[in-house]
Amino acid sequence: MAVSIKVNGTERRVEVDPETPLLWVLRDTLGLTGTKFGCGIAACGACTVHVDGAAIRSCVTPVEAVAGSEVTTIEGLSPDRGHAVQVAWIAEQVPQCGYCQSGMIMAAAALLSETPRPSDSEIDEAVTNICRCGTYARVRRAIHRAARA
Amino acid sequence: MQTLFNFSRRRFLQNGAAAAGGLVLGFHLPAGGRLARAAAGEAAINAWLRIAPDDTITVTVAHSEMGQGVYTSLPMLVAEELEVDWTKVRAEFAPADQVYRNRLFGIQATGGSTSIRSSFDHLRQAGATAREMLRRAAAEAWGVPVEACRGQAGRVVHEASGRAAGYGELAAAAAKLEPPAEVPLKKPGDWGLIGTAVARLDVPAKVDGSAGFGIDVKLPGMLIATVLASPVFGGRLKSVDETPALAVKGVRAVVPLESAVAVVAEGYWPALKGLEALAPVWDEGPHAAMSDATIRAELSAALKQDGAVAHNEGDATAALAGADRRLEAAYEVPYLAHATMEPMNATARVTDTGVEVWAPTQGQGPIQHAVAGLLGIAPAQVKVHTTFLGGGFGRRFETDFVVQAVLVSKAVGAPVKLVWSREEDMRQDFYRPAAMARLRAGLNATGEPVAWHVRLAAPSIMSRALPDYVKDGIDPSSVEGAADSPYAFANQRVEYAMRHFGVPVGFWRSVGNSQNAFFVESFLDELAHAADRDPLAYRLGLLGDHPRHRKVLETAAQAAGWGRAAPEGRFRGIALHESFGSIAAEVAEISVAKGREIKLHRMTCAIDCGRTINPDTVVAQMESGIVYGLTAALFGRITIAAGRVQEGNFDSYPMLDLAQMPEVEVRIVESGAALGGVGEPGTPPAAPALANALFAATGKRIRSLPLSRHGFSAV
Missing domain, CATH: 3.30.365.10 (Aldehyde oxidase/xanthine dehydrogenase, molybdopterin binding domain)
Known part of the structure; x- marks a missing residue:
């Protein structure tokens, strides 16, 4: 069955089971591998993308649920790593292994678009992604830095 | 399939020697060789670097980048001697080949916090040799003495004539020259790049989703x-x-x-x-009836018998019998999964x-x-x-x-x-072994330990992974961090009882140190409190002939404000541990609400890894190791029932998150001693520092992990 979705500004028509999670459509069907698979149960946030500007966990979101919505992945966040969050991430040297970072960045970007100057507790509330390298302290610093930019 | 994992180190070394052939010293390969992989126009100077006409330098990274920063710190070693403009340096992973073996393992592999230590000399030598070849190529082209030509910021310069040429221009000619056998390396005082906080080369690709996992x-x-x-x-x-x-x-x-x-x-x-x-x-x-209960029963029984002796000094038994006071405690840790974010x-x-x-x-x-x-x-x-x-x-x-x-x-x-699914990843791991310990100590009238007796019971990793390392019943990875204590115990005995179960065990960040630091540093804290002494002062008193350990401990304590009153309601715990050639001390500062809700306020860490290649990497690795250790101490537990793992995902095997993350402050103690690792040494002190802080806060001595088993949560 075909589903039409709009990803990073482009209309895409994909031939998949409509219940397929958006994550796997992005990764396996569209080749957008910046969005990561971590748990499959919306527990870790590695798969975070924006749907109409809000951060969602794509591993549990059926592709049919986002038909007609604007999906933005890490690849579409900026053409040149120029988004304030990416700039702050580089300045704070946040990533280690890097695997969770696309999801972290998408969660942070969604938070800042909603709450331009988040408090620490607002960051705690919004960024619940898991990082096994323990980059959390730098993530927090980078979000504050991006907020000031 | 299990036999496939039964590789022996000796076999690797033999095969390795054969595969390496004449390349015993190692790093040079002729230009155009099978490892050169030079793109059109590029010149491979040796197996470690090639130079493009636009002066871009591509350094081959033989170790794996898993977050620890080698994709940047290893090229720094080459670049330091090559004398280049760092902005021109790129990194690339090596193909599998014995040329790229880990010099400490004899095979190509990354682990044991060895990446820098195993590469430090030959990568600097590779850079220095290439620089010499570039100088000679320039000298020959210009008809001037090579001594008059200098490598500087990616160019060879002949000052007398004012001539200069970029490495890119000289590379093709340089690659044709015979490499010098050995080139003297810079003295540490002359380093320009090593020791500076160079930005990671992999970060740009890790913020736009383009890094290829x-x-x-x-x-x-x-x-x-x-x-x-x-x-x-x-x-x-x-x-x-x-x-x-x-x-x-x-x-x-x-x-x-x-x-x-x-x-x-x-x-x-x-x-x-x-x-x-x-x-x-x-x-x-055969393992369908295996459970935590059967495993614990066997480990527990093992503690009641003499084990293989891993370390013996003086007469611990007699000293215990003659001590003024005796303390004994049983400690325990569970199996742990690695839970890498990428399944x-x-x-x-x-x-x-x-x-x-x-x-x-x-x-x-x-x-x-x-x-x-x-x-x-x-x-x-x-x-x-x-x-x-x-x-x-x-x-x-x-x-x-x-x-x-x-x-x-x-x-x-x-x-x-x-x-693999996350569930498969969690259920088919090679787990950090479950382990038990019985610790006994004898104190004299003034509270000093005169006897120290540790008995460990745990499955052995090396028996499967690298059996040649196991001797006389001792797996060195099972006793590391317990059998080699820096503390001056006049009479000490450390024993190990190896027990095998059906649960596969493997190398988990810091390996045996991960549990042994918890056992030793917690029990030492018990001794200090029994002696009514400050835990820091008590430790310092036992480190008379270990000035590096003292300095690290004092540095962490001072940075944490040890000895000064903590903010209202907060309590501190301290721990020290040496592993992988580095010494780390950590102070945990926590508060506890309702007797069970732990708030981690601050972790203060001091690390002496000898010399620092990239200080920001060292800081990041301490932050990382601490989170890994705290997560395990708070929540980490793999349970076995009916021969299978019960946990399957992050809902049942939880992770510390951003809201629970403490501030981390890291102090680097630059001792100039032999290089140590940084990927793992931050992990071992985290659990005992936290448990010791918990004792200070609640008076409860927690002797088995995770803390969540005792009703504690993190907020």
């Missing part, structure tokens, strides 16, 4: 598979009706393996749906003419040997492409997931990317 590999005609191994350890696949999986749209094949079943499809989702539709029948094998995966392409593997791996050498053994070919015929690793922590030293990918690719005759 194993799970991102895509090949023409590639299929995607997922797998379920026998949920009971040691079980085998008896039979499986393939029909329900084949009925799922997109599924191409079901591949039964010896102890697992894989489903191959057009994508991960149909593969997973297909796998879930199957009802494989397992021969559960295990590998891509294989097996054809009639050979095999290629793409993998997020810490063990290129082990992969070559495992796959070669499987297919009956020579290790050198196994091509391994290393990707970025979404975490490693020791898990990716194993080759099990690669072997599966190779078998499945061979079975279906197509390139296959095999991706």
Whole structure:
């Protein structure tokens, strides 16, 4: 069955089971591998993308649920790593292994678009992604830095 | 399949020597050689670097990048001697080859916090040799003495004539020269790059989604598979009706393996749906009745008997008997999973003419040997492409997931990317061993320890992974951090009782140190309190002939404000531990609400790793090691029932998150001593520092982990 979705500004028509999670459509069907698979149960946030500007966990979101919505992945966040969050991430040297970072960045970007100057507790509330390298302290610093930019 | 993992270090060394042939000293390969991989116009100066006409320098990184920063710090070593403009430096992962072996292991592999230590000399030598060849190429071109030519910021300069040429211009001629045998290296005082906080080369690709991890590999005609191994350890696949999986749209094949079943499809989702539709029948094998209770009973019984002696000084038994006071305590830790963020995966392409593997791996050498053994070919015929690793922590030293990918690719005759579910990743790990300890100490009238007796009981990792290391019943990885204490115990005895269970065990960030630091540093804290002494002062009093340890401990304590009152309601705990050639001390500052809700306010850490290559990397690794240790101390527990792991995902095996994350402050103590590692040493002190702080806060001495078992939570 075909589903039409709009990803990073482009209309895409994909031939998949409509219940397929958006994550796997992005990764396996569209080749957008910046969005990561971590748990499959919306527990870790590695798969975070924006749907109409809000951060969602794509591993549990059926592709049919986002038909007609604007999906933005890490690849579409900026053409040149120029988004304030990416700039702050580089300045704070946040990533280690890097695997969770696309999801972290998408969660942070969604938070800042909603709450331009988040408090620490607002960051705690919004960024619940898991990082096994323990980059959390730098993530927090980078979000504050991006907020000031 | 278990025999595949039974590689011996000696065999590796023998094969390694053969494969390396004449390249004993190692790093030079003629330009255009099989490892040069130079693109058009580029010149490979040696196996470690090539230079493009635009002066871009590409450094080959033989170690795996799993977050610890080697993709940057190893090129820094080459660049320091090469005298280059750092902005021109790029990194690239090495192919699998004995030239790129870890000099401390004899095979190409990353682990044991050895990347810098095993590369420090030969990478600087590679850079220095290349610089000399570039100087000579310039001198010959200009007809001037080589001594008058200097390498500087990516150019060779002849000051007398004012001539200068970029390395890119000189590289082709330089590559044709015979490399000098040995070039003197800079003295530490002359370093310009080493010791500076250079920005990581991999960060840009890790903020825009373009960094290629194993799970991102895509090949023409590639299929995607997922797998379920026998949920009971040691079980085998008896039979499986393939029909329900084949009925799922997109599924191409079901591949039964010896102890697992894989489903191959057009994508991960149909593969997973297909796998879930199957009802494989397992021969559960000998471990179907195994549980935490059976394992704990056997470990506990082992503690009641004498173990193999790992360390003996004086007469601990007599000194205990004659002591004014005696203390005894039993400690315990559970199995732990690695839970890398990127689940295990590998891509294989097996054809009639050979095999290629793409993998997020810490063990290129082990992969070559495992796959070669499987297919009956020579290790050198196994091509391994290393990707970025979404975490490693020791898990990716194993080759099990690669072997599966190779078998499945061979079975279906197509390139296959095999991706594990999170549940498979958690249930088919090589776990940090569960361990128990009985510790006894005798104090004299003034509270000083005059006897120290530790008995450890745990499964052995090395017996499977590197059996040559096991001698006289001692697996050095099981007793590390307990048998080599820096504290001055006049009479001490450390014993180890090796016990084997059906649960696979492996290298988990800091290995034996991860539990032994908890045992030793917690019990030492008990001694200090029993003696009514300050835990810091008590430790310092036992470190008379260890000035580096004292300095590290004092640095952490001072930075943490030890000795000054903590803010209202907050309490501190301290721990010290040496591992992988580095010494780390940590102070945990916490508060506890309602007797059970732990708030981690601050972790203060001091680290002496000898010399620092990249200070920001050292800080990041301490932050990382601390979080890894705290997560395990708070929540980490793999439980076994009916021979299988009960946990399956992050809901049942929780992780510390951003809201629970303490501030971390790191002080680097630059001692100039021999290089130590940084990937692991931050982990061991975290658990005892936290448990000691918890004692200060609540008066409860927690002797078994995780803290969540005792009703504590993190807020």
